Amino acid sequence: MNIFYYDIAIPIPVRETFTYKSKEILKSGSRVAVKFRNKDIVGYVVQQLNDMPDFSTTEVSEILDSEPIFKPSDMQIILWLADYYHHPLGEVFDTFCPPALRKITKTDSLLSVEEPIYSILEKDKQFELNKEQESCIKEIKSLRGFDPCLLYGVTGSGKTEIYLQTAGFYLSKGSSILILVPEISLTPQLQERFINRFGANIGIYHSRQTPKQRYNVWQKARNGEIKIVIGTRSAILSPLTNLGLIIIDEEHDQSYKQHEGFRFSARDVGIKRAQIEKIPIILGTATPSLQTLKLVEDKKYKQVNLLKRANGSKPPGFITLDINDSKLESGIAKESLDAIKNTLNRNKQALVFINRRGFSPLYECNNCRWVAECKSCDARLVFHHGLDRLICHRCESAYGLPTRCPECSSSNLSLQGSGTERIELFLEKYFKDTDIIRLDHDTTKKKGSLDEIIEKVHESNSAILVGTQMLAKGHDFPKVELGVILNCDAGITSPDINSLEKISQLLIQVSGRVGRRDSNGKVLIQTRYPEDKNLKELKSGDYLHFALKNLKQKKELHHPPYSAVCLLRASSPLADHNIKFLSKVANTLNIESEISAIGPIPSIISKTRGNLRHHLIIQTGSKTLLNKYVKDVIDSILSWDETKKVRWFFDIDPIDYS
Ligand code: ADP
Ligand code: ZN
Ligand code: ZN
Secondary structure, eight states: OOOEEEEEEOSSSOSOOEEEEESSOOOTTOEEEEEETTEEEEEEEEEEOSSOOSSOOEEOOEEOOSSOSSOHHHHHHHHHHHHHTTOOHHHHHHHHSOGGGGSSOOOOOOOOOOOOOOOOOTTSOOOOOOHHHHHHHHHHHTOOSSEEEEEEEOTTSOHHHHHHHHHHHHHHTTOEEEEEOSSGGGHHHHHHHHHHHHOSOOEEEOTTSOHHHHHHHHHHHHHTSOOEEEEOGGGGGOOOTTEEEEEEETTTOGGGBOOSSSOOBHHHHHHHHHHHHTOEEEEEESSOOHHHHHHHHTTSSEEEEEOSOTTSOOOOEEEEEEOTTOOOBTTBOHHHHHHHHHHHHTTOEEEEEOSOOSSBSEEEETTTOOBOBOSSSSOBOEEETTTTEEEOTTTOOEEOOOSSOTTTOOOOEEEESOOHHHHHHHHHHHSTTOEEEEESTTTTOSTTHHHHHHHHHHHOSSEEEEESHHHHSSOOOTTEEEEEEOOOHHHHHOOOTTHHHHHHHHHHHHHHTSOSSSTTOEEEEEESOTTOHHHHHHTTOOHHHHHHHHHHHHHHHTOTTSSEEEEEEEEESOHHHHHHHHHHHHTTOOTTSSOEEEEEEEEEEEEETTEEEEEEEEEESOHHHHHHHHHHHHHHHTTOHHHHTSEEEEEESOSOOO
């Protein structure tokens, strides 16, 4: 009897794969049930081994997939990902496996289905393209093979129409299309536009869906029953058959990077997929990332432009409001309130952006300056009015509101500063009988609440929308005529090396929600730094000019994208343990090395969940060199005693240095 041996990846945080045997031939990319530490779990078949191992092996308990769930090109991507991000292979598999299949269940067999037909629905009003759109589409239709293309389209320039018509073109050739958006809140709008145009056969895939919903979409894509999938990060390996094109909408958006666990960039995975499957990829945005702009400059990516708003309206102007001498009410200046009032009087909507959720970010003793902080993190507690609790935004711990100061027993305590919740409550009082619609993490948690909010925005006439980042991104709210930005000063003054890129994108994106139907839009920026030179330049609204200048500086300073950077983070209850571990890593580098390290330094957020955090920034000229170094150093790290005392991870291409 034949016995075969296999490399099996198991979704646990270890880097090795495991060897199992089987009497039957297993296919790479399929799942099996295996016994591991006395439990039955799912394993992913990586490859067959040529030789019999010289140790005893366990037999695979059950074959779960008759056909692999990951095809050879997916396997190439997954192996590349584990290598590039230095992440345990089994966990990478798990990330792209629909949640329902992470359990020991069999997949339904592949059906042979009739090709779905997508025709352009009569009722959908297809715009007559303007000249710019025409030439973009022409250029996009001529993309061949792996052909990345930046679609630089100012906000309101009609990128969605380009996506729709491009999708129509690919569908007519029998290909399928994958569209990625950075955030769940952007799926309903795009879904609706696609359904209006092509009918109901559109797959949506994101983490707010039930495992069953996700499995259904996944299975339909695999069967060829649907040819369009719109989704967030984990949809990027959607098993669409005959994939012809990938679209990454809002390619600059930081939400494409996963912030915990497996820290991958879905945008970059998309590019890898396009490269391996030899298909074009469109990166659409009004505020391209510096990384993408560099690749355009290097002639590795093409660029097409939409420089005007589609309906001819002018983008809103920016006005800075010096608030140094202003008395603010819940964080809002009198001039801003007047401008809001004016907008409401004209039966239009105003948008108030503040990068903070909750009621108030600070609970303080006015006698001794004690500040409420989380017991396990170095984070100030945020008061949430609806919950009547102080909440830690790092670890979610909730605390009651003390009536006396724990330090000096004074009862003279107060809530300082504003978040979305306070602004909402204040505006409700100030503008009686006006719809105040809040869009943030807290108001969208409940199932269906996001759709309700978006519907309400469309149904209301005069209204005030209050929100965080979530409100600034990609939405098409036609009645918004005024934008008020309450706190961008932190972004302007931040020393973070990405801060200029982030703040410029944010300002332009907020302005992009404003005045989308006519030319009366304006954006007020409340600031204590009206003379800041970056702010002055950004006021012109010319993002590209600003970004290219920023890129030039990055080149001079050898900062990414002109160098490869990773962050090694260590956390443990004792600072000493972190520092010893990180120093030992830093000591693997010497002066002659082409790789340099900064640190160990305490992270800006220096404590979470009871653990102290430190990091090391490792920088070098090329990604290949960095990859090799990290691989070698991980081999050493695993054998050190210092390693056992800390939790550690590498963050490749970090965007968050805090
Ligand atoms: P973007 O995604 O570039 O910010 P959208 O795709 O949401 O912009 O388009 C902005 C608005 O312009 C939408 O309401 C859209 O329906 C409209 N639009 C798009 N193309 C045209 C066109 N050729 N003529 C007139 N209006 C258009
Ligand atoms: Zn006190
Ligand atoms: Zn905490």
